[in-house]
Amino acid sequence: MELKLYDTLTKEKQPFRPLDPKDVRMYVCGPTVYDFAHIGNARPVIVFDVLFRLLRHVYGADHVKYVRNITDVDDKINDRAARDFPGLPLNEAIRKVTEQTEKQFHADVDALGCLRPTVEPRATEHIAEMREIIEKLIANGNAYAEQDHVLFKVASDPNYGKLARRSLDEMLAGARVDVAPYKHDAMDFVLWKPSKPGEPSWPSPAGIKAEGRPGWHIECSAMAWKHLGEQFDIHGGGIDLVFPHHENELAQSCCAFHEERMANVWMHNGFLQVEGEKMSKSLGNFVTINELLKDWPGEVLRLNMLRTHYRSPIDWTLKGLEESAKTLDDWYWVAADDNGGRPSSAVTVALSDDLNTPQVIASLHSLRNAAASGDDDRRSEFAASLRLLGFLSESASEWKSRKQVASGIDEAQVNNLISDRTAARARKDFKESDRIRDELAAMGVVIKDSKDGTTWEIAR
Ligand code: AMP
Ligand code: ZN
Numbered sequence: 001m002e003l004k005l006y007d008t009l010t011k012e013k014q015p016f017r018p019l020d021p022k023d024v025r026m027y028v029c030g031p032t033v034y035d036f037a038h039i040g041n042a043r044p045v046i047v048f049d050v051l052f053r054l055l056r057h058v059y060g061a062d063h064v065k066y067v068r069n070i071t072d073v074d075d076k077i078n079d080r081a082a083r084d085f086p087g088l089p090l091n092e093a094i095r096k097v098t099e100q101t102e103k104q105f106h107a108d109v110d111a112l113g114c115l116r117p118t119v120e121p122r123a124t125e126h127i128a129e130m131r132e133i134i135e136k137l138i139a140n141g142n143a144y145a146e147q148d149h150v151l152f153k154v155a156s157d158p159n160y161g162k163l164a165r166r167s168l169d170e171m172l173a174g175a176r177v178d179v180a181p182y183k184h185d186a187m188d189f190v191l192w193k194p195s196k197p198g199e200p201s202w203p204s205p206a207g208i209k210a211e212g213r214p215g216w217h218i219e220c221s222a223m224a225w226k227h228l229g230e231q232f233d234i235h236g237g238g239i240d241l242v243f244p245h246h247e248n249e250l251a252q253s254c255c256a257f258h259e260e261r262m263a264n265v266w267m268h269n270g271f272l273q274v275e276g277e278k279m280s281k282s283l284g285n286f287v288t289i290n291e292l293l294k295d296w297p298g299e300v301l302r303l304n305m306l307r308t309h310y311r312s313p314i315d316w317t318l319k320g321l322e323e324s325a326k327t328l329d330d331w332y333w334v335a336a337d338d339n340g341g342r343p344s345s346a347v348t349v350a351l352s353d354d355l356n357t358p359q360v361i362a363s364l365h366s367l368r369n370a371a372a373s374g375d376d377d378r379r380s381e382f383a384a385s386l387r388l389l390g391f392l393s394e395s396a397s398e399w400k401s402r403k404q405v406a407s408g409i410d411e412a413q414v415n416n417l418i419s420d421r422t423a424a425r426a427r428k429d430f431k432e433s434d435r436i437r438d439e440l441a442a443m444g445v446v447i448k449d450s451k452d453g454t455t456w457e458i459a460r
Contacts, residue, residue, distance in 0.1 A: 001345070003058060003352045005234070006311060008242060008266040009163050013354050016265065018233050024055050024064045025232035027224045027263065029241055030120070032071040033101035034080040036288040037108055039301070039316055040238075040272040040279055046302055047269045047310040047355065048236050049114040049390060054351050057343070057388060067227045068117040069220060072098040072124050073200055073213060090198045108289040111298035113390040121223040123214070127202045129222035130214045133256045134191050134205040142255040143191055147182040148210045150192040155185060157251045163266060164243035171243065189248055190215040217248035224262070225253065235263035239270055270313045279316075287316075297402060299391050300325045306357040306389070328391070331364070332399040334372050334382065335392060341380025343388040351389075360389070401444070409458060414445055418454050421447075 003016040018024040028048045031037055048066075055064045077094055085093035106116075134150050137143035142156045154160050161171060172186060179186055194212045195201035201211035214222075224232065230253070237246065246266065253262040274285040292301055304324040308314040344367055350359035364385060371379035386392045394402070417436050424432040440447055440456070447456045 001058075001349055001352050003054070004354055005265050005267060006354045007264075008268050011165075014265070016233075018059070019231060019264065021059055022063050024059050025228040026052065026055070026064070026066050026234040026236065027220070027228055027232060028066070028068045028117075028235075029220055029237040029245070030068040030070050031101075031105055032074050032076060033098045033105065034074065034077045035101065036290050037105050038279065039274075039287050039289055039292060042109070042112060042289050042301065043272050043305060043310075043314070044236065044238050044269050045109050045114055046112055046305045048267075049112075050306065050351070050355060050357070051234070051236075051267075052115060052117070053388060053390060054348075054355070057348070058352075065119070065228065066117040067119045067121065067224065069223045070098075070102060070120055070122045071216070071219060072102075072122050073219070074216065078199060091200060094200065104290065108293065111293050112289065113298055113302050113393055115390075119227050121227060123219040123223065124200070126219070126222045126226055127214065129226050130192075130218045131203075131205045133218060133222055133225065133252060136256040137191065137252065138205065138207070140255060140258075142251075144184065145205075145207050146184065148194040148204070148208055148212065149182045149190060150205055150208070151183055151188040152191055152248065152252060153184065154187040154189070154251070157255055159254065160251050161247065163247045163250055166243060171247075189217065189244065191218050191252070217245055218252060220245070220249050221252040221256070221262075224249075225257075230257040230259055231261055232263055234265045234267060236267040236269075239268040242266075242268055269310045270308075272314045272316055274316045275318070276315055296321055296325065297328075297399075299393065300328055302390060303328055303361075307361060309358055310355055329399070331368060331382075331386060332392070332394075332396045334368050335379065335386060335396070336383075337396050338379050338383040341377070341384040343385040344378075344381040347381075347385040347388070360385075409443060409445060414440065414443070414456060418447065418456065422454060 004013045005016050006013045026048070028044060031041060045068075048068075052064065052066045077097055078090065081088075081090060081093035081097045085096055088096070110116075134143060137152065138145065138150065141153075143150055143152050161168070164171065168187070192205055192208070192212050192214055194210050199213065201213055204210060204212045224235070235246065235249075250262050254260065273279060274287060277283055277285055279286050289301070300321060301324075304316070304320050305314070307320070307324065344363065346363040346366075347360050350356045350363055353359070364382065367378050367382040367385065371382045383392060417440055421433045421436040424430075424436065437447060444458055445456050446458075447454050
């Protein structure tokens, strides 16, 4: 079995050869923590979790290092902090926003069955490394200081533009660069900028007196360097990050360290849209992971994501979710808590072909049919394959009881039954009131009587 991955830089599917098979290294751009993550943000998290699991399977769990950063310094964070906590000093407000959002992000992606990365570095804890890279770039002639800013000098890097493969005009349009007085050339991008009063600020790179803060791109170069070295194996993120974010990361790191490459393979997931439309707040089709998790188990969202190949666009639909839910109900039932076996080679071979998850799922359906017709070995392979992909985190009976809960409890119906029961109790018809309690229990509803009346909740 040979692992092949599609590389955005060469536009080819290539055999994957780690720099060091005992220390396979992957960096994925993580969230900017200011708001709930939406289901589009879940795509890279799930896709690269599948790759992380595959790498661990191939090279051994102790030989793979996965770094996914947390961007905790950004204008959007500052704006949100000022809006949500107007009474607090900005720095305290920012800490509240980033802490809350980070906690929510973890709860969401844990529920999607994603393993935590090996390291989750925060940008604000790597300012010294950012400063060091910036100083190297200035010394190498790839960056300059101007009006308390430091800019990367794009013309100094003959390789600039190779990842995005765009013409200069396209890049200018794509970067939506403003012609700022501190830029020697419109293409140059910010490595470091002055902080406004009250904003987070740190000592600037040598030569700049005023305190300042980093640009976005330098954060990832610094965190990748600190945790994975000057060169590593895989760099990932959504397709929207190719330009300018990854093009700029690549330029910064290669020029600072005099390396040909930053990562050996650049991987990008396609975009997610909802019911055929671009997801946006103004269209009202903006769905957070958190909201979806109220209606669907995380594994249903995960399966629904993996039914489409990661490089293709995905259309997120209610119909797709219903089908994924049905499939998982059936898979839990057929796998029947089987704990033995190894993943099927049909599954690992398909996965090794640039994460061909649609093919993986086709193989799982065949295994499922063999298992359901009584082939115990296939059932073990089936269950082990599902576990490799991050499914079957619950027992079959946990899944079933959760399904009853998820099967749509009608609140009005529950309230009607509770008032019928209250009426039955008032007329001392305890047979009827017990019957109603049992009926509610069968729906997955538990009730509690107190002097203030009857309350109910969904059984856990
Ligand atoms: P952001 O918070 O916008 O920086 O996005 C975090 C991650 O989610 C990045 O890897 C983005 O490329 C990815 N992402 C954002 N929106 C979508 C989307 N609609 N579909 C797929 N990936 C997305
Ligand atoms: Zn990044």
